[in-house]
Amino acid sequence: MIGCGAIVRDAHLPAYALDGIPGGAFFDIGGTRAALLAEATKGTTAFTTLDKLFDALFDAIFDAYSAARGEMISEEPLPA
Numbered sequence: 001m002i003g004c005g006a007i008v009r010d011a012h013l014p015a016y017a018l019d020g021i022p023g024g025a026f027f028d029i030g031g032t033r034a035a036l037l038a039e040a041t042k043g044t045t046a047f048t049t050l051d052k053l054f055d056a057l058f059d060a061i062f063d064a065y066s067a068a069r070g071e072m073i074s075e076e077p078l079p080a
Contacts, residue, residue, distance in 0.1 A: 001026050002050070004033035013041065027053045 001008055004026050013023055023044045026034035031048055038046035047053040 001037075002028075002053075004028035004037050009033075009037060013037070025053055025057055 001012070001023065005028075016023065023037070023041045025045045025047060026037045026041075027047045027050055028034040031046075034046040038044045045056075047056070
């Protein structure tokens with residue numbers, strides 16, 4: 001997951017868990033929220049850069065979330 005705010009923590013992760021979909025990996029521009037989610041979610045990892053996330057999980061599906069107030073998801077460009 002790219003973007004690890006409250007909506008991901010409180011809504012998306014619980015919904016995925018109900019469907020048996022693992023969280024997998026987290027990245028957040030600040031880093032702290034991704035690390036906290038990874039610590040609280042069994043079998044997941046937090047990444048400090050998008051490059052590391054994409055290199056490790058090149059064949060995964062990514063969900064990207066941004067706050068309604070227009071926070072940046074990343075300072076790095078997303079790959080095509």
